[in-house]
Amino acid sequence: MHRPVVRSALRFQPARPWTAQRTKASLASAADKVPNKVTEDDADTTLRYPRSVQALHLKPLKREPEYGIPSCDLQLRSFSLQPLEFFSDFALRAAYYLGLPASGPVPLPRITQRWTVPRSHFIFKKSQENFERITLRRLIQIKDGNPETVQLWLAYLRKHQYYGVGMKANMWDFSEVGAGKVMGESMNHMEEMDPAWAHIGQTESIGAAEKVEELLSSRRFKEAAGLRQRPSTTVS
Numbered sequence: 001m002h003r004p005v006v007r008s009a010l011r012f013q014p015a016r017p018w019t020a021q022r023t024k025a026s027l028a029s030a031a032d033k034v035p036n037k038v039t040e041d042d043a044d045t046t047l048r049y050p051r052s053v054q055a056l057h058l059k060p061l062k063r064e065p066e067y068g069i070p071s072c073d074l075q076l077r078s079f080s081l082q083p084l085e086f087f088s089d090f091a092l093r094a095a096y097y098l099g100l101p102a103s104g105p106v107p108l109p110r111i112t113q114r115w116t117v118p119r120s121h122f123i124f125k126k127s128q129e130n131f132e133r134i135t136l137r138r139l140i141q142i143k144d145g146n147p148e149t150v151q152l153w154l155a156y157l158r159k160h161q162y163y164g165v166g167m168k169a170n171m172w173d174f175s176e177v178g179a180g181k182v183m184g185e186s187m188n189h190m191e192e193m194d195p196a197w198a199h200i201g202q203t204e205s206i207g208a209a210e211k212v213e214e215l216l217s218s219r220r221f222k223e224a225a226g227l228r229q230r231p232s233t234t235v236s
Helices: 053-056 082-095 149-158 179-192 208-218 219-225
Strands: 071-078 102-120 128-143 165-169
Touching: 071 082, 071 149, 082 102, 082 128, 082 149, 082 165, 149 165
Parallel strands: none
Antiparallel strands: 071 128, 071 165, 102 128
16 A cells, blocks of 8 residues: 655745846946056066077068069079978078068979889899989069179078088079170280280290100209209100
């Protein structure tokens, strides 16, 4: 026989109404919203890095050419990608600080070379193995550059050349109209200097083999060289 279970009526109380309370920030008026003053403790006293150091984490800056006349094509080659990208970035930054408008680096087609050689000698000479070498290339072009500034830029890159990276440069030098006349004047000047160059250095030849043998058999030569027998110039 089951006994009736009597439950307390307190558990079935109705839900109380809930009212959202506004915060102090929402109760404040527009006039009360005054920005907080920065105290000395909150101020950042650390020194910032120079602009040149901060620029290392950004892309290299480039100058825009005015006329677009090519002055130099620099081709960088390497077997590894990391040194090639690093030195390309270095070359672009050096060109910017020298005032040279540079474009690139432009990826060029890879150069793939393969060799097939015997794996070993003797009984293993019939088995062969292949070797492959891939050359990566980048192109940097200088436009509207002064020839002296371009040479200074190339000299700076050669001085601080990164290991594992090769360089090949093609330069264009433009001269004024009438370059043939200037070359003719330089040739005339060189011809005028020929009489002066004739008095410098040795102009007479030593002579034939008899003259050389006579010189070697002289008494002074023997005393200087300490020779007792007469040297012979004949070939046995």
